[in-house]
Amino acid sequence: MEKVFTVGIDVGGTTSKFGIVSSEGKILAQDRIPTNKHEDVSEFIDELYNMLMPMIEEAGGSAACRGIGMGAPNGNIYTGNIEFAPNLVWKGIIPIASLIQKKFELPTRLTNDANAAAMGEMMYGCARQMKHFITITLGTGVGSGIVVDGKILVGHDGFAGELGHTIIRPGGRLHKGTGMRGSLEAYASATGVRETAIEMLSVYPELTSLLRDYAIKDLTSETVFNCAMQGDTIANDIFEFTGQILGESLANFIMFSSPEAIVLFGGLTKAGDLLLKPTRKHMEANLLPIFQNKVKLLFSELKEADAAILGASALVNA
């Protein structure tokens, strides 16, 4: 092969995905390895190397590879370090970009995982040609990427865009990972939906619900979705409540940066209108009139993993 390509890596709390990306933005090959089974980051890099290097060879070899772009939790674009990521086993400051650059002998750049997804959305997804938008990933946690004037907002020290940790219910639900109370992530994540389900079932013991047929350990956002689709009242209320919290938060974000659109990613978006309708309602209700009925609320067109790999690979050209 003669064509040049780039590598995109998306380091997640559980799984890390990586792919070979063509210069047209197509993922030519991809694979994944577990992240957290390697307590030592160098073992992780060794396994990554063993998996990825044959893919690079297959695609044309190192000489045709323009470089490696990575997205990772708390990844800092200025330093190339992962810094104090609460969801990773590697504690403290991990100079992962330089470690990978050394191992692969390829130029390597790092950014925050959510920012990588936003970049993928801007280059290949529904935010093409938008100069101001925000992506929100509703997965196990809540991630976010903010685009201002066509560029990822990284801020003074590279950590801008931690919207999942903004407080929307002061003194509210405890977020176990951070010890903070009332953050968006404590509610509008898969974990949060599960907690809301447990709370509501306990607060309204007199209400019947299909959810009561499940063991607590089996109460997931999928379970709640399936019950809601069968007309279960509590399950519907759970999505109404989740949408309210999310909508109020989105209103605050809109009054900060006045985006053209908010793009929602991640597992929770599978709930579709069940989540979107209350989110939109509470978002509009909490906006000043000058912002109302203007901001698009979209679901991503890209697969979440694809967006992250594509976005990370785009770092190489940035």
Next chain:
Amino acid sequence: MEKVFTVGIDVGGTTSKFGIVSSEGKILAQDRIPTNKHEDVSEFIDELYNMLMPMIEEAGGSAACRGIGMGAPNGNIYTGNIEFAPNLVWKGIIPIASLIQKKFELPTRLTNDANAAAMGEMMYGCARQMKHFITITLGTGVGSGIVVDGKILVGHDGFAGELGHTIIRPGGRLHKGTGMRGSLEAYASATGVRETAIEMLSVYPELTSLLRDYAIKDLTSETVFNCAMQGDTIANDIFEFTGQILGESLANFIMFSSPEAIVLFGGLTKAGDLLLKPTRKHMEANLLPIFQNKVKLLFSELKEADAAILGASALVNA
């Protein structure tokens, strides 16, 4: 006189201030007129013309004037219009930049009043050389200007940076101007401090307080400050509570844009450490560790009116 100069105008809800600004950023002359006594905007412009034109002549005449920059509530930099400003008597959409340009026969540019103040702070105040900062004006209301990568953040439609209207106590205190509940402005403004005082005096009827010696109509943020300085417990609690709300909001803003500093302006900042200490405490307590003890919390070095006039005048060169 041969030197060129610009004109800066700061349109406020009560008073509009304007000045002649030298190319070195000095205010050579300034004056003010009431804003809201003119229900018709053309009468306002007539009075402004009658006051300002002699100052322009004195400074060297229209030929030496590079143009007029204005800051106004809900001023839109893209359109030159004031759009639906709740605190002005002029309702709907007011094409004020084009009206003034026609009257004065000088190029005229408009922006949001808070953005003008932020620009003044960036060019002439304590945010010189900063690329990422946020200004918060704690006056009758709460205004804000956000600087990202050395530029005022205006967003997709020109209205970014309405941080005073973000919700920090969902379902909380009614904001009469907007009908919204629990916004930052409902608490951390002079009006909000007065409301907190009335609430606390009524909630704790058994507690003695110097504030009880004042008629309700005379309860102002200044009264509360004076009583707090005399050691009054309720007065101190009012600032503690105000600082808590402000600090929680600032933490959210920091996790959005990761600024180097937050610059506080406006009447409430006269309370000094009474406000600053609880604000800083609650700000730090609500930040993720990666943001803690990094962001400067500063009081503006500029007089508020000067910052707005200087910042507005800087629009001419932008």
